[in-house]
Each structure stands twice: as C-alpha cells, then as structure tokens.
Amino acid sequence: MFAKFHSILITLLFCGSLQAQKVTYDDHVRQIFKADCSECHNANKAKGGLDLTSYAQTMAGSSAGSIIEAGDPESSVLFECITTNDSDIRMPPKGAHMNKNDVEMIKRWILGGGLENRSSKKKIFVKNDAFKASESKKGQVIMPQQLNLIPWHFHQHHGPARSMAASPFSPLIAFGLYKQVSLYHSDTQKLLGYLDFPEGNINDLSFSADGQYLLAAGGHIGNEGFCVIWHVNSGCRIFTLKHDPMDVHVAHISPDMKLLAIGSNDKKIKIYSLENKELLIEEKAHSEWVSALRFSPNGKYLASGDRNGQIIIWDAQELSKLHTLYKHKGRISAISWRPDSKVFASSSEDSSIMFFDPQKASSLKTLKPHKGYINSVSFNQKGEICSTGHDRFIRVHDANYKQIANYDCKQRAPLLTALYHNDKIIASNYSGRMLVKDKQSKEAQFISLRPQNLVQVNSQLKQEEQVNIEKERLNRQRHMEMYKEFNFKEQVQALKLEQLYTIDEIKSALAEKRDHISLNRLYTQNAQHFHKAYRLKKLAHKSLTKQNQLSQRMSDYDGKTLNASQ
Template sequence: MNSIRLIAAASLGLSFLGASTTLATAAEGSPAKVTYEDDVKPIFRQHCMTCHNQSDKRGGLAIDSYGALMEGGGSGEVVYDDGDVDASRLWQLVNHDDTPVMPPEQPKIPAEQLAILKAWIEGGILENSGSQAKAKKKNALAFAAPSTGKPEGPPPMPKTLPQKVPVVTERASAVTAIGASPWAPLIAVAGQKQIVLYHADTAELLGILPFEEGIPQSLRFSRDGRYLIAGGGEHSVRGIAAVYEIETGSRVATVGDEYDVVFDADCNDTMSRIALGGPQKMLRIFDATDGALLFDLKKHTDWIYAVAFSPDGVLVASGDRSGGLVVWEAATGRQFLDLTDHKGAINSISWRDDSNVLASASDDGTVKLWDMIAGKAIKSINVGGGAVMAVRFDHKGQLVTASKDRKVRLWDASGNKIKEFPPTPEAALEAAITHDSTRVAYGDWTGTVQITTIADPPVTTPLAANPPPAAERLKAVEQTLASIRTQLEPLSKSQQEMKTKLDAAVKALNDAEAAHKASIAAVEQSKATEVSLREQSKQLSEKLPALITSSRDQHDRVIAARLSLGDAPDAAKIEIVAAVESNLANLLSQIAQTRRDSVSRLAEADKEKNRTAELAAKIKPAEAIVVQKKAGVDAAQKAWEQAKQAHDAVAAQMSEQERKKQQLVAAIQ
C-alpha cells in the first residue's frame, strides 16, 4: 500500500526541492489576510520553485504563478478554495502527513512557514490583497430538518428513481454491502458502480442509484430511513461517503476524498456528521453539511473495516483488520472504550436500538455483545463455521449473521440461534433484516443475493446486484403490459355488466321502497279518514238534544197558536199558525236529517276501518319486497365492487408498468 501511495504522490509531482534556509515570517501567528503573492510565493521560491516552475514542471506542476498552481499537476488539483486544509494534497505532503514527504531528502519546512501555508489554505487560497474568500460550500443536508427516529406518516419509499444501469456485466462481483431501511420495506444492494433498490415484500426493482466512484463497500440508512449512506470507491485510487435521498434518488452530499477505498461509513442521528474508515487506518469524522474534517482519529494500527454511530448519536464505534475495536465520543473525538477481546479482524458492527449494546462480528468466528455502561463483553456467540462477515440488529434486539461457512443465521436477543437460512453458493458476506423482522436479505462471494421470509426460509427470491440493462428490462415491461391489457379487457366488460345490474337493482329497490311508502301512507290516510268520520258522527249526535228541545218548544208554540184561533179564526191568525207549524216541520226535518247523517258517517267510518285493515295487510308484503330488493342491491353492489377491485388492481399494475416503461425509455434515450 505504501508503494502505491508513493507512486501516486510521485505522479502528482510535488518534489519541493530548494534552498535549506528559511524565510522570516511574522514573529507570532500568521497575517490576518494571507495571500499567494505576499506570503506564500516567497516560501515556494525558497523551497519549491527549483523543480516546479514553468520551465521545469516536475509531475506537470508549476507553482511559480497563481494560475499555474490552481491548474494543478498531472494528477489534478493540489489545493482547493473550500478551506479544507486536510483535503489538500499540497498540505498532506509538506506537513509530512503522507508520503513522499516534501521537500524530499530535506528537513520539514519550518513551523512558522507551515503556519502561513495552513492559514492561506484555510483562508480560501487568496491570490492577492484584493481577493475575497469564497463562502464555504453547503450541501443539501445543511438544509434538511434533522430526524432521529421513526418518521410521522408513511415511511420514506422511492418515488422516481433512475433506471439506467451504469455497468452491465455477465455476472455480479462479490456482494460488498446490503442495507435494509429501518421503517420501510426497502432493501439496498451494492453493485458495480451502482446501488440497486428493491421492494422487500415483492422483490421488485425500484431504481438504481449511480455510484461512479467505484463499488459501494457499505450501505447504511439514516435513523429515520430518509437517507442512504454509501461508503466505497476504488482501491488505491479514491474513497468517499455519499448520501442519497431515498424518495428522489438524488445525491445530497459527498464527503471525504480518501486516497484509498472507504470500507464503511455512517451518519449520526441528526445527519450532521459522517464517519468513515478504510485502509488509511484513520477514523475520520466530517461535518456532513459542508464536508469539513472535524476529527482525524489515529488509534487503529490496521485497515478499518467497520464504522457505526450509536442510534442516539453519542458514540461512534470502529473496528479494524487486526481485531481492534474502539468506541469514541462522537462530539469530542475522545476515546471512550478500547475493546480487545476479539482474536481476529472485526468485519462488521451493529448497535442495538437503545445504544447500550454494540455487536461485533469477527474472523475469530464469534459475535460479541458489548455493554457500553460496563465497558465489557456481556455475551460471546460462537457462530461456528469460520469468520463471521456481517452482523445486524433488528428492532426486537434479534441478530442476523453471515459467515464464511455459507450460512446465514438468526439469533434472539440472548444469543440463542432461532433459525438457519438456505446456504449460499459460496461464503456469505452480507446480511440484513427488514424493518418488520419478517425477511432476511443476504449475499455471497459469487454475487448471489437472495431474500427469504423468516417464517418460510426454504423459499428464496433472487435480487440482482447488477440488473439487466434498461433495454432488456423495457422488453420485459412491454411483455408484461401486453399481458395486462389482455387481462384488463374482460375485466372492464365484467365491471360494466356488474354496474348495469347494480343500476337495475337500485331502480327496483327504489320502486319497492316507493310502493312500501305508498302503502304506509294509504293506511295512515285511511285511519285519518275513519277518525274524521267518527268525529263528524259524534258532532252530529251532539247537536240532536238541542234540536229536540227546540222542536218541543216549537210544538208548544204550535199548540198555543192553534188555541188562539178560537171558533172563528181570521186570516191573520191562520197565517201565524201556519208559520209556526212550518217552523216546527223544519225542525223535525232537520232532526231527522241529522240522525241520518250521523248514522251515515258512522257507517262510512266502519267501512274505512275495514279498508284500513285491508291496506295494512299489504304493508308486510311490501316490506318483504323491499328487503328482497335490498339484498339484491347488496349482492349487485358486492359483485360490482369485486369486479371493480379486480379491474382497478390490474389497471394499477398497468399504470405502474407504464410508469416504468417511461422511466426505462428515458434511461435508454
């Protein structure tokens, strides 16, 4: 590895040869505004310009002018205007942080001059006194509201993701990383220059995230499942940590610029810090919002394979190839625990949800559970079958492990084996358990990735780490669309038929209900008529006593009038008698008619009562018809809903396939 670094540095060409004398600088500290022309160029002239000038560009680099320095050398830029001194290749070599040191075969540049160079880089590499430093760059994470747990509402799932396959190969490479969302049915699988997202329940390919830097070596979701953190790169070339937003697939942050691959990376609970580790043996912690290096922790003596923040963000753990396992204070970078029980490489680490227990998987064939309060191992699980390559906690405190014996196993919170899954063709390298603890996804050395239900392990479904190109998947989608259209036509016809039957049933029910209501109304009307007739008869009967009394009085008047005639009645008296008798006759006629009317109303009321009974007898049959028609409507409604549901389900499939087709067509174009 050192020889590789040496070659890379040599190609950069920073051979700072020059005089051994130092240039006097300010007695204490660096100037308030450090510039290339006033402060840096004199240092370069003393130590570097002999080999790095316009006439003799060692490694393609000239630094005798500001413009030439900004162009960089044969391997690219050597300083950046973002104020990140640790990312500057120039600083790494002159400060002897990396090899080959500069100037070669000479003492290190004096501390006073190094302070000036550092201040110049941190100040934004200003050219002269009139230059202004650029504002520090922020990425999308700087504007994201932090979330430390289960999100409110539906968990984040992909909506519109890229479908283009960056690399197409006959077979996938060894599986380097598998991640599972903490709250959604979502699985992420690392491939060659890509990350493939699958629906955990259906194994449907949801999208492909490009990872142009190389191969992702680690995939971890943020605590709320909104982001995916990928660490990786290309061996001996470059290593980074990338953060993707799950719903859109957009990369919102790229942190780190390692000179070798990143084996593992993770974000803290608030997405404000990113920790990464790799062959450079340094645990580096960055500000996730602007990429600034916060801590460069040097405890490890070998390649760092595993890095993970505790769920509460208080601690960060790192494990290396020599069995070193260190827990750090995330806020300060101070060492918290040095855990030394493992006898082999630490390949994977995982935190329990409460942040009190850390699990570590090792080449020594064990998974150890560490109590963060006691600072010691509380359980050592002898997995068996050689090196344990992966370990992951679920929300229940269960553990899933992958080992070189081709076995993936599930353990309960006490370290007892619950289940063993179908073996992989070669050594199992990665494993993850879904958010609801119902499925396990795992992959091996051959690139085979599969997902299985915990309830029925023998049934597995393959997941492609390197999916077919968009053109091939487009053909499959078009075939699926053709099949769906064939299914949809009879379903549409059936739905229409059921709707027609439902409309007829509803009409029949409305008619039956109208008839039933009419029957009830007729009964009520008949009852009201009967009551009215009886009331009329009663009122007429109540008039008779007064009429009879009046008739008797009138009769007395008739008798008196007749007696008044005497033996020789005259015409006037006769007329009076006739009038009185006529009144009596009218009263008697009125009494007779009232009696007849009262009896007639009573007879009519009795008839109406009988009619009411006849009408009431028709209500129950009308009710029965309504019940029957309602049952008919219910049956028709159910049949229509079933037909509609079947139609809509297939229509939704067609809509989804149409959406996929559009995405794939866009990817091909």
C-alpha cells in the same frame, strides 16, 4: 451590473479593512498567554490537559476538547473563561481579571480565524444547505419515487453485491454493485431503480437514522475514495466527499446528520462536518486497516474495528477516545448497535460475535453460531440479531440471544452479508444473488442482482406489468440532468470558497497597504470567480429546466406501453 458590484465591493472592503494588522498567535497572543497563563498551562504543568505555550498545543485544546472555535469567540471555551465571573472556570483563577486590551486582542485573534503567524491563511468554509431539518417523523415510511430503472452500467462479470443495507422503517433494501446501487422492495423483491456511483467499487452502504438518506462509500482501490449521499425519495445526489489517496472502506452518518465518520487502510479515523466538509478529527488510532465503523443510534458513541481485532469506542460528541478493547483475535467484519444504544455487537473472523456495554467497555456475551469466519452481524429495530458466515448458514437470535430462525444455503455460493428485515431473512452471496426467505417458508428464493436491460426485464413479465421503455429512457435523461445540476452547484460552492479567500486576502492587502498592482491582481481574480460562478448558476438553472421538461414528457406516457427496443 458587474461594474456596480465591483465598485460596491471596493467601498465595503476599504471601509471594513482599514484596521490594524491581522492578529496572530506568534505576534500577539503568545506573549499574553506567557504573562497570564503559563504558570498553570505549560509543557511541564498542563492543568486540565491544556498547554498554551505553543500554537499546536493551544489548538489541540484541553482534555475536555477544543477551546477555540475559529471565527466565533462567543462559542470558544477560552474566551468564555477569560470573560466570565464564574470562579469555577474563570482564567486566571485568582487575582484581577485579564487586561481588557488583552481580552480584546484574543477576541480579534479568534475572530480572524486563530492564525499562527503572518503567512497563515484563515480557514473559511461554505455551508451545505442540502441537509434540511428532518420533516419526517420517526417510523415514517420513505420510499424512492421514479428512480432510473435502466442500469447505469453493464458488465460481463458484474461481481457480487459486497455491501447491503436496510431502511430502518421502510420495506427497502439497497445493494452495492460495481459503480451503482440497486434498490429493491423487501416485501415484493421488485426492483425500484438504480443510483449511479461512477466513482468505482462500493465497500459500504448505510441509511440515515430516519431513512431519508442513503450513504455509499468506496472508490478505486489504492487510488482515490469517495463518500456519496443521495436523497432516498428523489434519488438526487446531495453530497460528495473525495478522499485521497485511497478508497474508503467504511463510513457512517451520525443520527443528527451533522457528522460523517470514515475509515480506510491508512489506519485512521476521520470525522467530517456534513455542513461544510471540515475535517474535525484525524487520528491514527488503529494498528491495522479500519474494517468496521458505526455511530450509536443515540449519537453518543462511535465504535470502530480493524483487521487486528482491535475495537475503539469513541465519544461522538467530544470526538475523543473512550475505551480500547482487545477481545477479538481476528479481523472485525462488522459492528452493529442495538436500537437503545446500550449494547453493540461485533463479528470477527475468529468465529465469534461479542456484545459490549459501551459505557463500561465490558463484554456482556459471546456467541459462536458459525463454523469459521463470520462475515456479518446486524441488529434490526426489534433488537433481533442476524449473522452469516463462511459455513453458508444464516442464523437469527432474539434479544435474549436465543436462536429463532436459521437457513442452510448448502451447496450455494458462500454468503457475504445478511439482514433480518420485516420477518424476512435477506442476504447476498458471492454469485451475485439476493437470498430471500420468509419466516414461515422452508426454502429461500434466489434472485439475480445482475443488471438487465428493459427488454430482458419485460420478456419476463406479464403484459400489464411491463415497463414503459420510452418513459424510462426519459427518466434516465432526467436523472442525468439531476447529476449535472449537482455538479454545477458543487463547482459554484467551490468558487464561493475561493471568492471568500480572495476577499479575505484583499482585506489583508488593504490593511498592510500593499502596492496597487497586487491589489488589482486580487480584484481581477475575484471578478473571474464571480463570472465563473454566474455562468455555472445559469447552467444549473438550465439543467433544472430540462428536468421539468422531461418530467412533463414522462407524464404524457402514463397509461401507454411501448414495445421499443433497448
């Protein structure tokens, strides 16, 4: 079977690769731009912000954004301009059209990946098909099913939940603990399960706009960072992005599930494609560590803040800066958008909450509801605002900035973050507890977030509410197999990428008529990638089979309660 595949591959490569040498900017395109475009697009006169006299400036694009989509001429603004008859955008703007041979050369250059020189390698990406088109309707309740109830990690000093997020349309709250996420039913405060995050600390948590996915960002301080996305309903990990050489402070997903924005102590804003993990923009825009970052609900804007109090409003569609604000005098602790995307709020250590119009970059309102630092601010789906600070107060304001609820934690540990979710105040504090207060009640409940084994949990429950421990052990194994399957698939994706690069190198080698030894080395390398990917696919299938077997064994325990020890 492999021999047949190998022979077909060689035939296809010979047929498709016996063409001219690869087209590059330095060897072919620069001279075309110099002859036809340099009069208007040079370093001294960059019309429309476009300079075509160097490769770096060409790839940087114009003031309106990128002009080249590597590998796709039809989607490239440059190719449209040199082939269109529209007098408003055609290039050159006057006189005859660009020579057909030159147009074809530019097309081949873009198709080949827009390479700079002969030593440049084409950028190749493998698409991630985990993010399907959303089948859920806005407002649909999405809750986890059969999450692992056994904590993934036990620590003597588990620490506080530094991050917390509420599902937009479901009674679901997530807390970021050390190396794991715990999920609770916001109405009953019942533990629904844990998600494993062995990558380290969790600095930021957020749900996707439709509530289908949960994003965690964090890592090991000063070492390496990670962004992980799970499917809420199944608890299955579907995306991992490694960020070297530092942990990720904040991260957020765009509402259309196409972009992932992250910020850290390198003062940079980085935006990745969720489809293929391509880094779309990397800009050192802030003067200090990035401490807050959120997309607007309509996907048009991105707001980011840092430890100096600077806020930047970005155009999330053009991936460019719109406005820079210097209104706060302390670290930006949180940013939250009103559901209509017309207003966003920022809280700061300067004791203020400010409200801004993103389009005009104007300040609309300033509140000072707390004494001292303000730790968090958040809008809910009704446009109500919840905030908490070092003064141990939680305050809730309506859409007209009128206070409608508050709670004084008095001598309790200081609060980290708070939400107003389904007419309940829910918060976390430094002692590792969840605070829950109904709108009508005077006092709040304090529930420990400390991970417990199931024997301890069952000892606190009535007989009919106790958890089937053996069934949960099987469920834990099932989730471990899900994690294994994900890792196998990730490795297959990486090998696919290596194969594509190797095949591209073989094509270049054939076109350049390299020696047979070099070609054989490339063929052998490609065959090795093929075999490794095949073995990993078998392991992924084996893991999936185990998951199905464990699910079947779990169903056998329905209706039974075992008193096994943990």
